[in-house]
Amino acid sequence: MKDIMGMMKAASEMKGKMEAMQAELAELVVEGRAGAGMVVVSLNGKGEMQGVKIDPSLFKDDDVEVLEDLIVAAHNDAKGKAEAEMQRKMAEVTSGLPLPPGMKLPF
Numbered sequence: 001m002k003d004i005m006g007m008m009k010a011a012s013e014m015k016g017k018m019e020a021m022q023a024e025l026a027e028l029v030v031e032g033r034a035g036a037g038m039v040v041v042s043l044n045g046k047g048e049m050q051g052v053k054i055d056p057s058l059f060k061d062d063d064v065e066v067l068e069d070l071i072v073a074a075h076n077d078a079k080g081k082a083e084a085e086m087q088r089k090m091a092e093v094t095s096g097l098p099l100p101p102g103m104k105l106p107f
Contacts, residue, residue, distance in 0.1 A: 014093060014094065017093040018093055021089045021090070021092075021093050024045075024089065025044075025045030025046070025085075025086060025089065026044065026045055026046065027044075027045070028044060028045035028082065028085060029042055029043070029044055029045075029050060030042070030043055030045075030078050030081040030082045030085065031078055031081075032073075032074040032075060032076065032077030032078025032079065032080070032081060033074055033077060034069075034070040034071070034073035034074035034077060035055075035058070035066075035070040035073075035074075037055075038054070038055040038057070038058055038070065039052070039053070039054055039055070039058070039067070039070040039071055039073070039074045040052070040053040040074060041053075041071065041074040041075045041077070041078045042078065043075070043078040043079060043082050044082075045082055045085070045086065047079055047082055047083075049075065052071065052074075054067065054071075058070070
């Protein structure tokens with residue numbers, strides 16, 4: 001019975017940490033870059049695009065496909081950074097919690 005109470009307490013503490021982490025992630029802004037910084041995409045912690053900066057030298061009629069590719073690459077770079085930060089924060093929250101291997105949170 002003692003173990004169950006300890007698990008309940010740990011779950012309650014984890015819930016509080018998860019809520020704090022989610023609030024932190026909501027304010028997180030990461031930037032992805034492509035083309036040596038000529039295209040910069042900003043995403044929030046939820047992966048929603050917040051902004052795009054494009055170097056004016058890329059605005060040429062014949063370079064539209066290159067510009068499109070750079071925007072996609074910058075977005076993917078920013079998304080990867082946001083996901084890595086989320087995983088890092090999740091590891092902090094769940095450290096010391098006896099979770100089975102491969103179990104991912106939130107459920």
